[in-house]
Amino acid sequence: MPHRVEFTPQQLNDLTRGGIEKHIGLYLGPIVLGFAFDSMLLGCIIQQLIWNVIWTPSDRLFNKIILYSVVLLSVATTIFNDCFFFHAFASGFGNWYRLIQLDYIRWHPILDCVTVTLVHIFYLERGYQLHGRSKWVPIIVLPFLLADIGGAIGGTVMLFKIPDTYDLITIKPFFYTWIGGTLVVDLLITSIIFHKLIKSRTGWSDTDLMINKLITISVETQLPSLVVAIAFMVSYGLKANAGLNVFFELFHPKVHVVGLLTVLNSRNKLRNQLNGTSNVKENNYIGKEDKDRSSKFKPKSKSKSKSGDQDIENDINYNPTQLTIIFEDELIVPHLGTRIESSSGSSSDDITTDPRKSQDETDTPSVDGGSDVKDQGDFSAGVQRV
Incomplete structure (x- = not known):
């Protein structure tokens, strides 16, 4: 390991002590808080992992590989951080120079x-x-992802060439490439998912409400990681060798893991909301023309010059067909346009549908699947992939 040959260990210890004691809260306070935040986030990760195992035991293999890998890495990182804490504040107690090594x-x-x-x-x-x-x-995303990886590798290599944090400013290009790449990838992926969910709105009240919830989950899970990354970059730019940088670095990766687990576990709540029973479950269509009407059920105008085909066309405008939603785990959501009476004392005869039928309804999908597979895939992917 590189070391400063121009100073003796005692001189380095005295110099470090003099510098830290002038701003001891700026240097030691954030480091101690960073260890505390890291441990708390690990507890959140373990708790969310338990919920995930209980709620989605048959999740996709790809999801399980990613999930268990990041959880194991989070545990390993916390153990590594605890070793750093012991090295600096236990076995190295009284050795001030260890705090900046x-x-x-x-x-x-x-x-x-x-x-x-x-x-x-x-x-x-x-x-x-x-x-x-x-x-x-x-x-679009991969170039910035590769830049993120390259910056992290280059920064690590450069850190092996400097002895302590006094020279930490020399890795500035690699640091900004690493954290900047992470920040850009977060923004790009969030924007890509957000844009698709916005375009997936159909005009159906229940469906659009669910899409809005997916958008909210997407933004809420990505926002903390964006804030931490920006704060990390700003603190490094202001003072590269301050303890505030260590504060963000100690728990930065766990913020992403918590967001990932939140997305995976939110699917269980969304399924319950989609399939929950109530006295009346009705999905109302709100089209562009309906927004300009003062009443949703405005009587349809009929004239003697209009034939029966005009009535059928009006029925189609007022009662467009709601698509069936099929999830990756083969969960099928019932037709949301169906009126369902109270479950107590009800039978199969209690379930009725809207008596008005259009000529095109024979071509629309049922609960067993249908013709418009593309539209089904878009929304189902949104539920699984916020």
């Missing part, structure tokens, strides 16, 4: 990058599937 810090970019990249691959696959396997999705 890079024996442990130089490995953080690699551990961070591996964990965050796996989370990005998960979201990238979701965006890819959501857009019907369009090749432009990975083409």
Whole structure:
């Protein structure tokens, strides 16, 4: 390991102590809080993992590989951080120079990058599937993802060439490439998913409400990681060797893992809301023309010059068919345009549908699947891939 040959260990210790004691809260406070945040987020990850195992025992193999990999990496990172804490504040108690040495810090970019990249691959696959396997999705994201990985590797290599945080400013190009790439990938993937969900709105009240919930989940799970990455970049730009940088670095990857688990576990709540029983379950269509009407059920105008075909056309405008939604795990959502009476004391005869039928309803999908597979895939992908 590189070391400063022009100073004795005692001189280095005295110099470090003098510098830290002038701003002890700026240097030691954030480091201690970083260890605390890291441990708390690990507890959240383990709790969410337990819920995920209980709620989705038959999840896709791809999801399980990504999930268990990032959880194991999170546990390993916390153990690594605890060793750093013991090295600096227990076995190294009284040795001030250990607080600015890079024996442990130089490995953080690699551990961070591996964990965050796996989370990005998960979201990238979701965006890819959501857009019907369009090749432009990975083409846009992959260059920034590779830049993120390259910056982390280059930063780690450079950290092995400097002895302590006094020279940390020398890795600025690699640091900004690493964290900047992470930030851009987060923004791109969130925008890709957000744009597709916005375009998936159909005009049906229940369906659009569910899409709005998916958009909310997507934004809420990505926002914390974006904020932490921006704060990390700003703190490094202001003072590269301050303890505030260590604060963000200690728990930065776990913010992404918590967001991933939140997305996976939210599917259970969405399924319950879609399939929950109530006294009346009705999905209302609100088209562009309906927004201009003062009353939703405005009587249809009939004239002597109009034939029976005009009435059928009006029925189609007022009662468009609601698509069946099929999830990847073979869960089928019933027709949301169906009126369902209270479950208590009801039988199969209690379920009735709208008596008005259009000529085109014979071509629409039923609960067993249908002709419009593309539209079904778009929305089902949105539920699975927020």
